[in-house]
Amino acid sequence: MGxxxxxxxxxxxxxxxxxxxAAALTLTAGLATPLDPAPRQARAADDGKKVLTVAVAQSVDxxxxxxxxxxxxxxxxxxxxxxxxxxxxxxxxxxxGLATKWESSPDKLTWTYTIRSNSTWSDGRQATAxxxxxxxNKMMTDDGAATANGSYVGNFRxxxxxxxxxxxxxxxxxxxxxxxxxxxxxxxxxxxKVSDFSEFNNDKSFPIVxxxxxxxxxxxxxxxVRLKANKSFWxxxxxxxxxxxxxxxxxxxxxxxxxxxxxxxxxxxxSLTPAQAASLEGAENIKVNDAPGRRxxxxxxxxxAKAKNGKKFGDGHPSLLxxxxxxALFMAVDRKAIIDKVFQGHAVxxxxxxxxxxxxxxxxxxxxQKLAYDPAExxxxxxxAGYKKNGDGKRVxxxxxxxxxxxxxxxxxxxxxxVGKYLQEWWGDLGIGVRLNCLDNVTDPWLAGKxxxxxxxxxxxxxxxxxxxxxxxxxxxxxxxxxxxxxxxICDKTYDELYARQLAEYDPAKRADIVKQMESRLYDxxxxxxxxxxxxxxxxxxxxxxxxxxxxxxxxxxxGQDGYWSWWSxxxxxxxxxxxxxxxxxxxxxxxxxxxxxxxxxxxxAMRRRATAEDRE
Amino acid sequence: xxxxxxxALVEDKQQTAAGPRVRKGSAYPRYLxxxxxxxxxxxxxxxxxxxxxxxxxxxxxxxxxxxGRQVSAEQLAAYRREFGLDLPLWRQFxxxxxxxxxxxxxxxxxxxxxxxxxxxEALPNxxxxxxxxxxxxxxxxIFLGTRxxxxxxxxxxxxxxxLALTLYSIPSFWLGLLLIIVLSVGIGPIPGMFPxxxxxSGGKEGFAYVVxxxxxxxxxVVTLVAVEYGQTLLVTRSALLDEMxxxxxxxxxxxxxxxxxxxxxxxxxxxxxxxxxxxFINLGRTxxxxxxxxxxxxxxxxxxxxxxxxxxxxxxxxxxLFFVFAAAVxxxxxxxxxxxxxxxxxxxR
Numbered sequence: 001m002g003x004x005x006x007x008x009x010x011x012x013x014x015x016x017x018x019x020x021x022a023a024a025l026t027l028t029a030g031l032a033t034p035l036d037p038a039p040r041q042a043r044a045a046d047d048g049k050k051v052l053t054v055a056v057a058q059s060v061d062x063x064x065x066x067x068x069x070x071x072x073x074x075x076x077x078x079x080x081x082x083x084x085x086x087x088x089x090x091x092x093x094x095x096x097g098l099a100t101k102w103e104s105s106p107d108k109l110t111w112t113y114t115i116r117s118n119s120t121w122s123d124g125r126q127a128t129a130x131x132x133x134x135x136x137n138k139m140m141t142d143d144g145a146a147t148a149n150g151s152y153v154g155n156f157r158x159x160x161x162x163x164x165x166x167x168x169x170x171x172x173x174x175x176x177x178x179x180x181x182x183x184x185x186x187x188x189x190x191x192x193k194v195s196d197f198s199e200f201n202n203d204k205s206f207p208i209v210x211x212x213x214x215x216x217x218x219x220x221x222x223x224x225v226r227l228k229a230n231k232s233f234w235x236x237x238x239x240x241x242x243x244x245x246x247x248x249x250x251x252x253x254x255x256x257x258x259x260x261x262x263x264x265x266x267x268x269x270x271s272l273t274p275a276q277a278a279s280l281e282g283a284e285n286i287k288v289n290d291a292p293g294r295r296x297x298x299x300x301x302x303x304x305a306k307a308k309n310g311k312k313f314g315d316g317h318p319s320l321l322x323x324x325x326x327x328a329l330f331m332a333v334d335r336k337a338i339i340d341k342v343f344q345g346h347a348v349x350x351x352x353x354x355x356x357x358x359x360x361x362x363x364x365x366x367x368x369q370k371l372a373y374d375p376a377e378x379x380x381x382x383x384x385a386g387y388k389k390n391g392d393g394k395r396v397x398x399x400x401x402x403x404x405x406x407x408x409x410x411x412x413x414x415x416x417x418x419v420g421k422y423l424q425e426w427w428g429d430l431g432i433g434v435r436l437n438c439l440d441n442v443t444d445p446w447l448a449g450k451x452x453x454x455x456x457x458x459x460x461x462x463x464x465x466x467x468x469x470x471x472x473x474x475x476x477x478x479x480x481x482x483x484x485x486x487x488x489x490i491c492d493k494t495y496d497e498l499y500a501r502q503l504a505e506y507d508p509a510k511r512a513d514i515v516k517q518m519e520s521r522l523y524d525x526x527x528x529x530x531x532x533x534x535x536x537x538x539x540x541x542x543x544x545x546x547x548x549x550x551x552x553x554x555x556x557x558x559x560g561q562d563g564y565w566s567w568w569s570x571x572x573x574x575x576x577x578x579x580x581x582x583x584x585x586x587x588x589x590x591x592x593x594x595x596x597x598x599x600x601x602x603x604x605x606a607m608r609r610r611a612t613a614e615d616r617e
Numbered sequence: 618x619x620x621x622x623x624x625a626l627v628e629d630k631q632q633t634a635a636g637p638r639v640r641k642g643s644a645y646p647r648y649l650x651x652x653x654x655x656x657x658x659x660x661x662x663x664x665x666x667x668x669x670x671x672x673x674x675x676x677x678x679x680x681x682x683x684x685g686r687q688v689s690a691e692q693l694a695a696y697r698r699e700f701g702l703d704l705p706l707w708r709q710f711x712x713x714x715x716x717x718x719x720x721x722x723x724x725x726x727x728x729x730x731x732x733x734x735x736x737x738e739a740l741p742n743x744x745x746x747x748x749x750x751x752x753x754x755x756x757x758x759i760f761l762g763t764r765x766x767x768x769x770x771x772x773x774x775x776x777x778x779x780l781a782l783t784l785y786s787i788p789s790f791w792l793g794l795l796l797i798i799v800l801s802v803g804i805g806p807i808p809g810m811f812p813x814x815x816x817x818s819g820g821k822e823g824f825a826y827v828v829x830x831x832x833x834x835x836x837x838v839v840t841l842v843a844v845e846y847g848q849t850l851l852v853t854r855s856a857l858l859d860e861m862x863x864x865x866x867x868x869x870x871x872x873x874x875x876x877x878x879x880x881x882x883x884x885x886x887x888x889x890x891x892x893x894x895x896x897f898i899n900l901g902r903t904x905x906x907x908x909x910x911x912x913x914x915x916x917x918x919x920x921x922x923x924x925x926x927x928x929x930x931x932x933x934x935x936x937x938l939f940f941v942f943a944a945a946v947x948x949x950x951x952x953x954x955x956x957x958x959x960x961x962x963x964x965x966r
Contacts, residue, residue, distance in 0.1 A: 059925065061727050061728060061729075062728065062729055064729075067729050143695055143699075146692070147729075150692055151692070198699065198729065199724065199729055199730070201728070201729060201730055218819060218820065220817075220819065220917070221735075221738055221739075221917060222739070222915075222917035222921060222922070223815055223816060223817065223819065223917050224815070224817075224819045226819055226820065244819065246815060246819075247815070247915055247917075248813075248814055248815075248915045249814075249911070249912045249913075249915045249921055250790075250794075250814070250912050250913045250914075250915065252794055253794070253797055253813050253814045253913055253914070253915060254813075254814075256794075256797050256798060256801060256802045256813050257813035257814065259802050260801065260802045260803070260809050260813060262812065262813050440928075441674075443677050444677065447677065482693075482694075483677070483679070483693050485693075
């Protein structure tokens with residue numbers, strides 16, 4: 001009986017583990033097999049193809065150009081579809097895309113574009129004005145199709161294609177941004193079959209028909225996007241055979257992948273950190289590209305939130321309504337220290353609203369206008385404005401209470417926190433308290449106007465219309481309950497007049513001049529104080545990429561350009577293989593290691609079984 | 618008296634074999650019904666909680682999604698209408714419940730795809746990673762745990778327990794990064810052997826695809842096993858230590874059984890109950906994924922999806938995921954409850 005009992009009780013524990021294990025294994029193995037729904041038009045890179053692999057930190061939100069809003073997705077659309085116009089990599093001025101030339105009528109309300117006749121869709125059909133007209137009309141008539149880019153057609157009255165090479169757009173009001181319509185033109189014969197634009201993600205059948213420099217051949221959510229060179233692209237075929245965007249959630253891992261050669265390029269999120277850049281500086285075959293960025297990093301002031309209907313809301317500090325106070329606060333901000341200490345040199349000191357990268361619109365304050373770092377002058381201005389220090393050395397508001405400003409900061413942005421600490425020190429010296437309010441999501445207090453100052457920043461486009469529009473009175477919310485497009489509730493009559501004038505000015509030089517006047521006005525108002533223009537710090541392997549076009553061509557960035565220049569122009573290096581080949585030896589070694597581990601486990605199991613068998617005897 | 622308990626257990630086993638249907642038949646169905654009903658109530662509670670809980674997250678999904686883009690006030694209003702955010706809360710809630718009961722969790726705000734599709738897309742990836750790791754760390758934990766307990770205080774025990782505790786207390790993302798640097802990029806004489814991240818290289822088919830995925834699987838699995846096996850080891854070890862003084866082991870030894878057999882056939886089976894509890898808890902957690910390890914290795918699983926959903930907040934996706942995570946734990950706990958009486962009939966009594 002004893003033995004009987006033993007044999008039955010012995011395997012129970014083990015059986016349990018085995019059953020649980022087997023269940024999990026079956027479950028996972030069963031599920032693992034149909035894991036890959038993505039079609040495999042793209043072939044492996046072992047056949048000598050030159051593959052350019054880019055590590056990206058973002059996942060694709062949608063592959064439909066009517067829905068996609070993330071930088072990665074819209075950059076990929078640039079590669080898949082031609083837009084009417086493109087931006088010159090040298091200086092960002094508008095140059096031909098699908099349209100070869102364009103002109104406006106004397107009343108400024110009709111634009112006529114000539115569509116090129118040498119652009120074909122990847123299924124062999126000709127791209128025509130009819131495709132462009134259909135794309136715009138769809139966006140004007142279908143809410144779902146207007147999701148991502150609806151704002152571009154808001155002022156369109158009518159769009160027609162009188163001939164395959166002629167596109168006519170009639171406007172409601174003059175609009176100077178007609179050569180900056182960043183709308184992917186899609187093939188009508190493919191897209192007219194789509195029934196619901198609000199839910200069609202364009203990610204089920206490959207290759208996706210397009211006419212850009214690359215054709216999308218494969219996609220797997222949160223893993224990769226694969227494109228192949230469009231050999232018949234009208235501007236000339238790209239030099240690499242394939243372009244792969246590989247998703248890295250962790251940027252330290254992405255940097256490791258670059259170091260290893262698994263990827264050719266890494267951009268960081270949104271940029272490499274100073275530590276990541278420093279670790280790559282001097283590494284063999286790696287070039288760190290520290291380029292002027294397209295963002296500005298500013299300190300926004302609450303000008304007293306109000307709605308279009310005149311109702312005021314929020315609780316911004318009343319002292320900030322005095323321009324002298326705003327200017328004094330900014331004069332006590334040591335921008336050089338911010339560049340050196342916080343950005344560790346990877347940024348440029350702030351001047352006007354638009355970063356110097358956009359040379360056409362870049363503006364700097366004159367010597368007399370400039371609010372240079374001068375704490376003594378700042379203290380004098382505050383005294384003059386009537387905010388004097390009390391016995392404790394604290395400046396007192398009109399209500400008799402010591403002034404403490406609430407500064408809204410993004411908890412996810414280490415720069416905000418670091419600059420915030422400096423503000424506490426600098427403004428503390430002035431006798432003003434600072435309470436940092438760092439939140440994961442600053443939207444709620446921001447929209448409710450419940451803050452005094454806030455860290456702010458925008459990415460600027462080659463056409464500055466949008467970043468200018470968010471400071472007009474027209475962008476205020478209709479009522480306090482609504483949400484407007486406004487950035488921080490600025491509403492200034494002079495600024496608005498200038499905004500309207502630049503939008504109706506079709507002469508680029510004259511328009512740029514008005515834009516600069518707007519920047520000057522914004523600077524003087526002191527509600528938007530630009531502290532820095534952070535650089536785009538990125539890195540690539542020189543043994544995989546021989547040369548690549550930056551934008552601006554002289555000292556510019558590579559990832560997230562306006563246009564397809566970088567990936568289209570990249571030339572493979574002769575020596576080193578492409579990024580995918582580099583890992584093939586790793587695969588072999590890895591498989592061997594895996595087999596050894598599995599073998600070990602097998603041997604272990606076998607030994608145990610034998611032992612049991614012996615025991616039974 | 619321990620002597621009482623053990624024979625009872627032995628007796629039960631014999632009865633199970635011989636035909637104890639009468640007693641079990643009356644208790645088990647009632648026990649089963651009670652547990653299943655409890656689970657159903659919990660699931661319902663989760664469904665309700667997931668709706669309200671995530672509406673407490675600060676942030677306006679529409680504003681976050683359109684942030685940094687050119688949008689008019691009309692467009693913002695259109696978004697709100699489309700997502701049903703303009704409806705009163707109670708309407709949103711009844712809509713949500715009605716649909717959720719039919720398995721429809723709505724459409725993700727940011728991906729414009731049905732939540733169910735997004736989840737079924739990522740679920741197999743997570744299960745592959747966590748399932749494989751689960752099998753390995755459970756087996757390793759039980760194996761090493763029993764050895765440790767059996768030779769308590771010996772060098773092997775001290776090394777084993779020390780190592781397990783050290784690994785258990787290491788943050789998984791840190792260990793993952795370290796493994797990437799050492800085994801993926803390569804350091805000194807160690808060559809880079811494994812991919813730095815992701816689940817596949819892309820563009821591979823058939824067997825090459827399976828090998829490719831397995832190759833990508835090694836480092837994240839090793840990371841998970843390293844940080845997780847310690848828990849199973851420690852629980853198994855302490856449970857076995859409790860059993861080791863028992864008289865029935867002395868009896869077994871007295872019968873002349875080898876020490877090895879005494880451990881495997883007598884001590885371990887009786888000591889496994891706490892470990893089984895842990896196994897089921899871990900099994901429930903496998904679905905929730907391992908957000909940090911998934912992030913370090915860019916594994917396209919549910920953990921990463923949950924993080925992306927939370928940052929918007931993409932309410933339908935967050936609710937759907939939360940429900941799936943909670944449901945997995947509830948189902949596994951219920952399963953554990955159902956299995957216990959089979960292991961130890963005293964439970965259902």
